[in-house]
């Protein structure tokens with residue numbers, strides 16, 4: 001089994017099981033990775049044999065501590081690479097995810113360390129996602145999707161990193177990580193939210209965008 005394949009599965013399980021201890025399922029992993037459940041089942045037996053996950057057919061499956069460490073290493077590589085591509089190589093934040101998906105499996109620890117130092121050991125990537133430290137400790141994510149919050153004052157802390165169209169749209173509107181605004185009219189019936197920006201400008205967002213922009217109250 002190619003190590004990049006194993007790494008992608010571990011990363012998917014980490015993502016799907018989230019912070020909770022409830023674990024995930026073969027069906028969810030199949031959907032996430034766009035493969036058949038049969039393919040996932042074969043891989044789950046392999047990961048179980050390697051002591052990376054706990055897995056009982058027809059029950060939940062979740063990462064064991066060693067699997068979580070491995071998954072967090074891939075996440076660290078992914079996010080540091082994205083940071084490097086934006087900060088040092090001046091790529092746009094809408095074009096770095098796909099590159100990081102490839103490079104995260106091949107970069108050496110030595111090179112990664114060097115990049116980390118050049119960047120000043122950042123704690124968050126360009127999309128606002130926390131970067132696990134070298135011991136696999138990661139800041140908890142408490143941001144909520146803009147779609148789910150009530151009217152009030154908020155700050156953008158994170159956006160989904162895997163949708164170039166969304167990131168391009170945010171570029172067009174100049175909406176960045178750290179911007180503060182007031183959510184004025186969450187019009188659920190019309191499927192639209194309206195933000196009042198600090199400069200006085202109004203910005204309307206569809207629900208699809210609002211589900212992928214994460215905020216915290218200010």
Ligand SMILES: [Zn+2]
Nearest residue numbers: 082097100161
């Ligand atoms: Zn990414």
